Amino acid sequence: MPELPEVETIKRRLAEQIVGKQISQIEVFRTKSFQGDPDQIMGQTITAVHRYAKMICFHLAERPALLIHLKMTGQLIYKDGDLKVGGGHPTSDWIGSLPSKHTRVKINFTDQTTLFFNDQRVFGWIKIIDQETLAHELRNYGPDVTDSAVTPTFLWKKFQSRKIPVKLAIMDHKLISGVGNIYANDGLNLAKIDPRRPAQSLTKTEVRDLHRALLEVINSGIALGGASIKDYLNIDGLSGGYQNVVRVYQKEGQPCPNCGHELVRIKQGGRGTFYCPNCQK
Numbered sequence: 001m002p003e004l005p006e007v008e009t010i011k012r013r014l015a016e017q018i019v020g021k022q023i024s025q026i027e028v029f030r031t032k033s034f035q036g037d038p039d040q041i042m043g044q045t046i047t048a049v050h051r052y053a054k055m056i057c058f059h060l061a062e063r064p065a066l067l068i069h070l071k072m073t074g075q076l077i078y079k080d081g082d083l084k085v086g087g088g089h090p091t092s093d094w095i096g097s098l099p100s101k102h103t104r105v106k107i108n109f110t111d112q113t114t115l116f117f118n119d120q121r122v123f124g125w126i127k128i129i130d131q132e133t134l135a136h137e138l139r140n141y142g143p144d145v146t147d148s149a150v151t152p153t154f155l156w157k158k159f160q161s162r163k164i165p166v167k168l169a170i171m172d173h174k175l176i177s178g179v180g181n182i183y184a185n186d187g188l189n190l191a192k193i194d195p196r197r198p199a200q201s202l203t204k205t206e207v208r209d210l211h212r213a214l215l216e217v218i219n220s221g222i223a224l225g226g227a228s229i230k231d232y233l234n235i236d237g238l239s240g241g242y243q244n245v246v247r248v249y250q251k252e253g254q255p256c257p258n259c260g261h262e263l264v265r266i267k268q269g270g271r272g273t274f275y276c277p278n279c280q281k
């Protein structure tokens with residue numbers, strides 16, 4: 001599943017291309033993937049592209065807006081002639097011709113350019129959403145980890161009522177949004193904090209170190225265009241480079257970047273946790 005840096009990257013890449021474009025046609029190939037009546041937004045111009053948690057929102061000149069969640073296997077690929085820009089789950093659709101058998105929605109613009117929403121497993125969605133419903137939807141999410149409202153003090157206060165392991169606390173999107181598995185693992189290693197520690201056991205100094213480390217790995221992810229683990233790593237406009245600087249994620253048996261000790265893998269909340277039993281206290 002794409003994490004904050006990947007979704008932020010897609011948002012930035014698309015914003016450069018589609019702001020100001022006018023929607024001329026929406027083709028829905030799979031009804032489950034598009035909620036709402038396409039006619040409602042026909043002819044509208046995209047005025048802004050925002051990210052909320054891991055969702056992307058296209059704001060339209062006349063309301064409502066289009067909200068998109070890529071979930072496990074979604075992709076957004078903008079195509080203008082030979083140019084392809086966007087990202088999401090890496091598959092052969094990145095390099096093959098479009099639409100593909102995974103194309104669920106095709107948004108055509110008046111200048112003959114196109115945005116494809118591909119989704120192998122059909123968990124992702126696009127929906128037409130009014131401002132009120134959007135605000136309601138966002139109430140389920142804590143502030144973004146990159147938001148200035150998330151300070152070390154904010155985190156420390158939130159941790160006080162939580163006995164759960166600190167790794168699960170930072171990945172709880174009701175507490176803070178945007179920390180997925182890759183960056184949670186790497187942030188804890190950079191801060192030298194044991195992911196199994198109860199969140200409430202962290203000192204104020206440790207929370208400050210963790211906050212700084214999370215911002216460092218996530219900002220590095222954004223700067224590198226996110227991570228593209230698996231195939232299709234070097235495709236301009238679609239892939240990212242964070243996988244080349246990953247600290248611990250999926251690196252069990254390899255040396256810790258802090259101390260050289262062998263990294264181990266355990267399971268927490270059904271997800272893989274990778275950490276150094278020597279320096280992460």
Ligand SMILES: [Zn+2]
Pocket residue numbers: 256257258259260261276277278279280
């Ligand atoms: Zn170590």
